Amino acid sequence: MPKLGMEPIRRAALVKATIHEIGAVGNLDVTVSKIAKRAGMSSALAHHYFGGKDQILLAAMRHTLAVYAAEVRRALSVTTDHHERLEAIIRAGFTSSNFQPDVIAAWLNFYVLSQNSEEAHRLLRIYQRRLHSNLLYNLRPLIGSRANGAALRIGGLIDGLYMRQGLARDRGGSAATKHVLALLRAELRGGAQ
Amino acid sequence: MPKLGMEPIRRAALVKATIHEIGAVGNLDVTVSKIAKRAGMSSALAHHYFGGKDQILLAAMRHTLAVYAAEVRRALSVTTDHHERLEAIIRAGFTSSNFQPDVIAAWLNFYVLSQNSEEAHRLLRIYQRRLHSNLLYNLRPLIGSRANGAALRIGGLIDGLYMRQGLARDRGGSAATKHVLALLRAELRGGAQ
DNA sequence: TTTTATTGATTGACTAGTCAATAAAGAACG
């Protein structure tokens, strides 16, 4: 009973199921069949809409990045000065939508995927560049020429603590935010050089 | 023509080949056959010595961690005070033996493996705990109660920058050391509260 | 003759991707 206009619904369901499946399995050896079953359809339909497994994974990655980007925009929208903006950027990475075990596991696996897939590599670079330039833009007025190094360190610490959270199976989370904010304070005080 | 005492030689060759193969393939979907071929033997022999693919991967992981641990020990052995020790620990992670593309790719994949394998998880925790306690032990005399947070941030930044290097395909490397040392300076100056 | 080293061949399981077939929703048409 073909209800028309199913494509966007199916695609969204598959993307969501993919992230859950990666979280459940722990790596990218997820099967199209399992993803499709989790999304309530046959594997043939998944192939029909996405063409292949690679494209399903990339769609899941794009979605994850988009969720993160939206979170950052939302956090930035209520800020008024550079300092607030910096805190908002830092906090955005550790919100509940980005900090669930499934999502963290997916991120980690996207890093691995980027070693094989040119497109995944490109997407990850976009994320990193955007994070860097967001930080840089708001640090520059505060600490001038030291901004670039500071942005690199803050971005690196965000990634590092985020990844560590993927390893730690416990639920307790937001200590990470605290530590990146502490680094921000140190940088603003003239930490490096 | 069975020359006796081949076991340790074969095992070492397989471990080395595994790391190269992970670097070449980019993920843990390396096949036992390919690893064995790279190490100059049949896949049956690899199974004979290791029992299964999982154990080959774990052996490669143990080896990678052991190389890192040895590097740290070596660097620490020529230090005289806490500050030198801290610098040595930071530098050890970014030496050439740890900073080759194959090895970085392997580390990244071991993080993923640790989501499936209890043993991989255990090994990674040992690495992190040792890094943390090494840093903590040498920070405490210098900054007292702030040492724990500082150690977490420095460790997190090491991991973050190391992982980022896995993504960046260019060869240029040791900027990472510089940035972690800059964070160390900031922490010693009283960066975080 | 027992132990160690070694491999070619095979098995058994799994999986990405294809395809033909089914069915309903709308469009075109007289």
Added chain:
DNA sequence: CGTTCTTTATTGACTAGTCAATCAATAAAA
């Protein structure tokens, strides 16, 4: 309005390929 045609949705069954693991067989050392 009813009929035919096209498009969209959907799946079970199948293909072709891969790979981990096993095993029986070979051979040299002890």
